[in-house]
Amino acid sequence: MLPNKLVDTYRGVFGSYTFRFISNYAFWLSISVFLLLGSIYSLYAYNVFGSIEKNLKTELEHFQRALDVGGHAAMLDYADRRSAAFDSPRLYYHLLDADNSVLASNLNTVPQLEDFEFSWIGHQFKTFDAQQGDKSFRLAAMDAPQGNGGTLILAESLLPAEEKVELVFDLLLRGTIVTIILGVIGGALISSLLLRRVEAFNAIIRNILAGDLSKRLPINRYSGDFREMEISINLLLERLQELMAGVRRVSDNIAHDLRTPLTRLRNHVAMLEERGDPANREIVDNLSREADDLLKTFNAALKIAQIETGNRQSEFHRHDLDVTIADVVELYEPVASEKNISIIQNLTPQASLTGDRDLLFQLVANLIDNAIKYTGADGLIEIILERRDSSLIVQVRDNGIGIPQADRHRVFERFFRVETARSEYPGNGLGLSLVSAVVKYHNGTINLYDNSPGLCVAVELPADTSQ
């Protein structure tokens, strides 16, 4: 089973990974779309304004030639002929003398020439605003200095060109926005589909790790990365299962191989007790006790291993935890009263849960056994069972020596013993490890608190809420 902490970090990384993926994707998508559409736009604008420039330049040449040949009468004549031409845009002319007096013009305003804002593209014309009726519009203009110090200005309306460019700009802007939105949605969709797939993977793998190692991932029908990953993971599980089976075989063998000589040892000690020299009685007694302790430690370690590796596979049954606790208390009451310790019970009735009855008995028994062991004469042990939402909470409180804050997180480790208790109290350092294994096995949590003085152990187990 994966520790919860590991699972959580894993999820966190994934969450931020999705976010990072989509925001990166959106950023680069916007930049490339912006660059592409921006270049289309500038190319289009360049062409549109370029054709105006070209037109003005040609016309300026024609007008100049007419002026040079026949003065402004010829120029006006050319202008009239030119405006009669069907498809050419309307041209405006403005001929100024050296003293800026108007010699000829079809404009109703005096043009104030300004540089065209797009001149950075390379267009040479200038612009000015003109009034037609009550509408003002912009014109593109070119001026040519005359030999007599005057100026010829030719102009053409910018309105159609500006409208076209604006339309294209509008289209492109909308296009960009739509592309980015669709792109981001698509990206998010694809990545979330992929991630959902990966999450589904994780869920299956977690399930497998939590219990039945013989289960396998379903293999994708279509070849590809996922199929390969599934096959790899299944191979990994195969290997894991083999290893676990190996460990189990080894521990089974060790169990038998050690049990037998240990048992023989104990039998021989028993024989010594019967036939041996009474002078050695104490030594023999100690031997016998040591052998018993060894067997007990051995059994406890095996049992923890069995529970933690999910090899117990006991059937869970629904039963009342308050009855189990009362049974434990009844069993331990004589031991407690020998030390003149009182046990107070405060149990919520019909606190049912689904679980392994024997293991839960062991859990409570170990807690009470510890409480009795580490509480002095005339002590008080309180055992409380409450139902909170969908959980059952068991608290075992004593007013004994407690566990120093610094050691509290370590007492669930196998064979760990609090330094001060090590010399003074018997024990193998497996009692709380077994408790913790049983709690995890039932998807519960366990916490230690200061009961000042003493210890409060709080176990939370999922209640059976079905009626």
Add this chain to the structure above:
Amino acid sequence: MVEKANKRPRIVLLVEDDKNVAEFICNGLRDNGYLVDHVADGDMGLRRAKQGQFDTMIIDRMLPRRDGLSIIQSLRSADIQTPVLVLSALGEVDDRVKGLKVGADDYLVKPFAIEELLARVEVLIRRGEVAHSETRLSVGDLEMDLLTHKVTRAGQVFNLQPREYRLLEYLMKHAGQVVTRTMLLENVWDYHFDPQTNVIDVHISRLRQKIDKGFETQLLHTVRGTGYVLNAPE
């Protein structure tokens, strides 16, 4: 551990495929005066069980060719009621209930101490011999009325707590046999667990305080390294 008073040697059928375990059990049983018939696979086991006259059978759960539970089922449906002790290895489905449901009489998880096995076999053999239909139990001058729950010794009435009563009842029903602490936990308290300290000892000494204190002969004895025995004086 078996009382020498039994004239006929007891015959035990052992169906176990693991060589080491089988040897361990065979030696243990033979050392204690049993005759052991050992087979290593399920089919042979069933055939032997149907042919022979056994006092009790020890059958492993996981066997080649035929599962231990299926052997028991076949035996029971053939109306062979020989008591059966099921062995189950660590790591197999540890479901005592399933074993007992198909008709097994007791269930022991490997690894176990040989005394534990011997004590259980002894109890099974006795159970095969005596039908507990009587309403009174007696060991020496200690008497228990199963109907009125009255317990007396030499006329003196004891006031026992319910659990003390059940403890004494179990001991009296198995008088003369060694019962282990695990057996008491399983049968009197109905839980299968490994106590960190010998909680049972305190219960026994309380019971001893009531039934033995002030009497010349002690009935309730401790068997070192194994458990207890309630014995009438010879």
